[in-house]
Amino acid sequence: MTDRDANAEMQATLLSRALPYMQRYENKTVVVKYGGHAMGDTELGRAFARDIALLKQSGVNPIVVHGGGPQIGAMLERMGIESKFEGGLRVTDQKTVEIVEMVLAGSINKEIVALINSEGEWAIGLCGKDGNMVFAQKARKTIKDPDSNIERVLDLGFVGEPVEVDRTLLDLLARSEMIPVIAPVAPGRDGHTYNINADTFAGAIAGALNATRLLFLTDVPGVLDKNKKLIDELTVSQARKLIADGTISGGMIPKVETCIEAIERGVEGVVILNGKTAHSVLLELFTEHGAGTLIVP
Ligand SMILES: Nc1ncnc2c1ncn2[C@@H]1O[C@H](COP(=O)(O)OP(=O)(O)O)[C@@H](O)[C@H]1O
Ligand SMILES: CC(=O)N[C@@H](CCC(=O)OP(=O)(O)O)C(=O)O
Numbered sequence: 009m010t011d012r013d014a015n016a017e018m019q020a021t022l023l024s025r026a027l028p029y030m031q032r033y034e035n036k037t038v039v040v041k042y043g044g045h046a047m048g049d050t051e052l053g054r055a056f057a058r059d060i061a062l063l064k065q066s067g068v069n070p071i072v073v074h075g076g077g078p079q080i081g082a083m084l085e086r087m088g089i090e091s092k093f094e095g096g097l098r099v100t101d102q103k104t105v106e107i108v109e110m111v112l113a114g115s116i117n118k119e120i121v122a123l124i125n126s127e128g129e130w131a132i133g134l135c136g137k138d139g140n141m142v143f144a145q146k147a148r149k150t151i152k153d154p155d156s157n158i159e160r161v162l163d164l165g166f167v168g169e170p171v172e173v174d175r176t177l178l179d180l181l182a183r184s185e186m187i188p189v190i191a192p193v194a195p196g197r198d199g200h201t202y203n204i205n206a207d208t209f210a211g212a213i214a215g216a217l218n219a220t221r222l223l224f225l226t227d228v229p230g231v232l233d234k235n236k237k238l239i240d241e242l243t244v245s246q247a248r249k250l251i252a253d254g255t256i257s258g259g260m261i262p263k264v265e266t267c268i269e270a271i272e273r274g275v276e277g278v279v280i281l282n283g284k285t286a287h288s289v290l291l292e293l294f295t296e297h298g299a300g301t302l303i304v305p
Contacts, residue, residue, distance in 0.1 A: 011049075011051040012051055012054070014286075015051060015054070015055045015058075018287055019055070019058060019059075019062075019287055023062075023290075023294075026294035026295065029295060030066050030294055032293070032294075033063075033066070033067075033220060033221070033293055034066070034068065035067060035068075035069065036068060036069065036219075036220035037069045037071065037217050037219040038063060038068055038069065038070050038071070038219060038220060038221045038222075038223065038293065039070075039071045039073060039213055039214040039219045039221070039222045039223070040060065040070060040071070040072050040073070040223045040225065040289060041073050041074070041207060041210035041223065042056065042072055042073070042074040042075070042120065043074075043075045043206065043207075043224070043225055043226050043227075044074075044075040044077040044078045044079055044080075044116075044206075045077070045226060045227040045283070046225040046226060046227060046282075046283025046284060047074075047076075047079075047283075048283075048284055051286070052283075052284065052286060053119075053120075053123050054123060054126075054127075055286040056123070056225075056283070057120070057123035057126070057127050058287075059287055059288075059289035059290045060072060060124055060127075060129070060187060060289065061124055061128060061129040061187075062290065064185075064187055065129075068293075070187055071178065071187075071188050071190065071213065071217070071219075072120060072124075072131075072187065072188070072189045072190065073206060073209055073210035073213055074112075074116060074117065074120055074189065074190070074191060074192075074206060075112075075205075075207075076111055076112050076116040076191075076206075077098070077206075079111055079115075080107065080108055083107055083110075083111050084104065084107055087107060089107070094149075094151070095149050095151045095162055096205075096259060096262055097149065097162075097167050098164075098167065098203060099165055099167070100164060100165045100203045101165045102166070104166075104203070105165070105166040105200075105201055105202070105203050109135075109193050109201055109203075112191040112192065112193055113133075113135040113137075113191040113193050116191070117133040117134075117135070117189060117190075117191045118133055120133070121133040121189050124187055124189065129185075129187055130185045130186050130187065131186070131189050132181065132187070132188055133189050133191070134177075134188055134190045134191070135190060135191040135192070135193040135194065136170070136190070136191075136192070136193055136194025136195065136204070136209070137193065137194060137195050138177065139174070139176060139177030140174050140176075141174055141175075141177055141178065141190075141194075142170050142174075142204075142209070142213075143171055143194060143195060143197055144168030144169060144170050144171060144195070144196050144202040144204055145168060145169060145171045145196055145197070145198075145202075146166075146167070146168060146202070147162075147164055147167045147168055147169045147202075148161070148169075149162040149167075150162065166200055166201065166203055167202065167203055167204070167205075168194060168196060168202025168203065168204045169204065169208060170194060170204060170208065173212050173215075173216035175216050175217055178213075178217060190209070192204040192205065192206045192208075192209035192210075194209075207224065207266045208262075210222060210224070210266075211266040211267075211269055211273075211275075214270050214273075214275045214278075215269070215270050215273030215275060216273075218273075219275050219276075220275075220276050220277070221275075221276065221277055221278070221279065222267070222270050222275050222279070223278075223279045223281060223289060223292060223300075224263060224266075224278070224279065224280045224281070225281060225282070226263070226280060226281070226282065227282065227283065227284055228260075228282060229281070229282045229285075229299075229300060230280045230281055230282070230299075230300035230301030231247070231250070231256060231260065231301040231303075232255075233250075233255060234255050238300075238301065239301050240297070240298075240302065241301065241303075241304065242301060242304075243303075243305065244271055244303065244304075244305055247264050247267070247303055248268070250264075251264060251265070260280075263280060264303070267280065267303045271303065271304070271305050276304075277302055277303065277304050278302070278303045279299075279300045279301065279302050279303070280300050280301045280303070281299045281300025281301070282299070282300065288300070
């Protein structure tokens with residue numbers, strides 16, 4: 009059996025069991041953050057696109073926000089530009105921001121749009137610039153030197169943080185057949201283009217829309233405990249404790265912090281789940297126990 013046949017069979021099995029749960033998210037907004045590491049081979053991409061198409065067909069309002077960190081890194085390497093990160097964010101000079109916009113709002117965005125459209129849906133590729141959706145300002149980040157404990161202000165160049173989100177265009181699309189697919193690039197009121205971490209961008213969009221669910225597709229099954237066992241559900245205060253005691257580390261820290269901020273902005277529940285498992289979006293939304301780690305207030 010090919011991967012494609014196996015995925016189609018898995019989706020059919022899932023759908024036959026999904027019926028009792030499908031109404032749960034009818035007319036609700038679900039923001040799905042599709043990370044660069046979760047974008048695997050073509051079959052995995054197709055399975056993702058099929059899930060998003062199926063959400064729309066089930067009466068859900070899905071919104072895709074995508075990343076593409078590894079793909080930006082590959083293009084920078086081809087152009088002979090070194091990738092540099094500070095505090096988990098890409099140091100972004102003028103040349104880099106041009107490539108970031110080209111890769112994110114160009115090739116990756118259109119690839120995802122084409123995949124969803126080939127499932128018979130109408131996806132539309134956007135970034136923060138379209139319809140004045142998001143305005144950013146230069147990110148203000150500080151990091152603590154672990155030796156001296158002194159705080160240092162980071163100059164990350166054209167790395168932005170979303171400060172204004174206008175939901176007009178997204179509200180319009182929610183009433184239409186269109187599925188928005190959004191790249192995390194936005195203008196500043198200063199006329200510059202800013203590169204925004206895709207998790208942060210997805211959190212801001214979900215918060216502005218008071219989304220029912222925000223899903224983060226990553227490369228691990230969810231938040232793992234000290235014994236590497238999946239934690240099914242966490243409250244905001246439990247999540248904070250796991251960051252403080254070091255159980256949550258590395259790239260998972262900003263991700264969980266974004267989840268906490270999204271919940272504080274009114275998102276009902278945020279889920280971190282494995283994008284490398286085919287149909288993880290359907291497994292999460294349309295089964296009794298879901299998949300991944302659900303973070304709730
Ligand atoms: N407690 C934890 N549970 C799960 N993953 C963790 C934990 N602590 C650290 N991590 C790391 O966080 C990574 C996910 O973050 P990141 O690589 O930034 O994701 P993405 O690129 O999908 O945004 C995992 O691959 C894992 O190595
Ligand atoms: C400021 C910053 O770091 N921006 C990210 C945007 C893409 C992203 O976040 O992609 P993933 O979700 O695949 O990591 C970057 O340039 O890599």
